[in-house]
Amino acid sequence: MRRIRCKWLVLLMTLCVLLPSVMTRIGRMNRQKDPLTKARCDLICVQVVPEDRSRCRSDCYTGVQKPGTCPAADSAGWAAACVAACDKDSQCDGTKRCCRHECGASCQEPSDLTTVPGLPGLPIMGEIQEKRRSAVLTWSDGVGDLARAVPGKVLYIVEEQHHLGPKYEEERLENWNFVLRSNKTRVSIRDLLKPGRWYRFRVAAVSAEGTRGYSAPSAPFTPRRPPRPPLQPRKLRVVPVDGDNQNGTMTIRLMWEEPRSDLPVLRYKVFWSRRLRGVQSQLDSVVVNHQTVAKTQTYYDIKDLEPNSMYFLQVQTISQYGLTKLRSEKAAIFFNTTNVNEHIAKKKKPHALKKKSNKKHKKIKGLKLNRIIWQSNHIMANLTWTPSRARENGTPRRYYVRWQKEACTNKEIKEPQQFTATTKNATIEIDDLEYNCSYRVSINKSPITKSQRKFDTELVFKVPDCKTFQRKVSGPNTVNCQS
């Protein structure tokens, strides 16, 4: 009981400092989610003068009313649960409407979408034809009774779903994906269809009045050309891990990158063998070791290598198509363990490291202030940045963060206190901030030294004055600006 009340009392206020960028992100998300509403709003807003168009669109996304009648509520079992799952049509996917019932509301498919007048007809997909590397899709525009002959422009939204494999199996089809939008009833799609997959298509006709939703799916279709075996792994290379082990052996890390192929990678196979120089140079007496590696792991640590030896290292991509395994050529390199210790020494030498890292040191990108949070008289700032890639040897990055008060209105800062933190994630929450003060935050990929002046990235942000928070926070736990 107490805990529940506390939850209500902990007033979490989020002040969207970057409101415009937040808005556009939400806008984009909606559009991705529902191409039907986007098409309709574009058709509605095309008449509006360009300056007002984006405003018109965002009003339309949130306020649009969808056609059709909600089904009668009597039979709905969920009504008993009294859920209020929506309060606007725009919160419901596709053609679904927000339907109100005696007690609650939920997204439901209208009962009369196929007959309600004033909408473009439901299209019917034709057969899919393959022409060289393209597939040609056609559909009828669903002309029928007079009610469906609507004036104005119509846009068609095409979607696809597919599954991998030589045989069509409807239950394995994945989710529907947006493919394209067109005002024609015949389109040619190139390079989208990959060999070795079965596809189905569907299309919806949208006018400014709305849509009846998607057609029945097309007949399944697969490209004529069979999938090619996978390609060999790319950028095969060796990173020394440990020089001389106690027992005199060595460990190296073999790394590679996923090749781009028709089929997804099932796994990799790594081979390694020691080359012994015989009397004649081709006389290689070798034992070949091999190991299977999961598709998500694009490296393998090879242990127990002899010093002063030449090794032949290979990696192969393996894919599966139906019951058949398809194998790539092997990517191969030689590695001479004589040089391992030199490699490691070079890596460990601080000077060498500095030079190297300065040259190809990539700056941290995308540092931004997500939001300022007010919580029970504490002010926090949440910052995020674009995660950098993992380091060469596969260990995850660490970020070194430093922040300090930069300036305050009505207050002089003599010796700003510096705070530091380390994080593995590309985000941090900075606590104990003060009203009316600005803060400088620096992010670095390597540890920050006391006298350091240059950082991989920096950002200055200002915490608004108390009055701003007072205006935004409402409820029982109001902001006290006196103290």
Ligand SMILES: *[C@@H]1O[C@H](CO)[C@@H](O)[C@H](O)[C@H]1NC(C)=O
């Ligand atoms: C389709 O749109 C293009 C411009 O985007 C226009 O030129 C063309 O007339 C339209 N076609 C139809 C059938 O409306």
Ligand SMILES: *[C@@H]1O[C@H](CO)[C@@H](O)[C@H](O)[C@H]1NC(C)=O
């Ligand atoms: C040699 O030492 C390494 C690391 O200490 C160990 O991983 C490896 O199994 C050892 N090899 C043998 C043959 O003992």
Ligand SMILES: *[C@@H]1O[C@H](CO)[C@@H](O)[C@H](O)[C@H]1NC(C)=O
């Ligand atoms: C490995 O490299 C060293 C020095 O570069 C060379 O002397 C040696 O012959 C090489 N070993 C083999 C097996 O090629």
Ligand SMILES: *[C@@H]1O[C@H](CO)[C@@H](O)[C@H](O)[C@H]1NC(C)=O
């Ligand atoms: C980093 O993120 C992971 C998962 O996304 C989470 O489990 C972990 O607690 C986070 N670490 C920190 C220091 O926030």
Ligand SMILES: *[C@@H]1O[C@H](CO)[C@@H](O)[C@H](O)[C@H]1NC(C)=O
């Ligand atoms: C900051 O906000 C982002 C986005 O809301 C969130 O993913 C992240 O976990 C937050 N960071 C911390 C340290 O809480």
Ligand SMILES: *[C@@H]1O[C@H](CO)[C@@H](O)[C@H](O)[C@H]1NC(C)=O
């Ligand atoms: C914060 O700044 C505003 C305007 O810049 C000023 O009116 C207000 O008195 C300041 N508050 C504090 C606590 O310094």
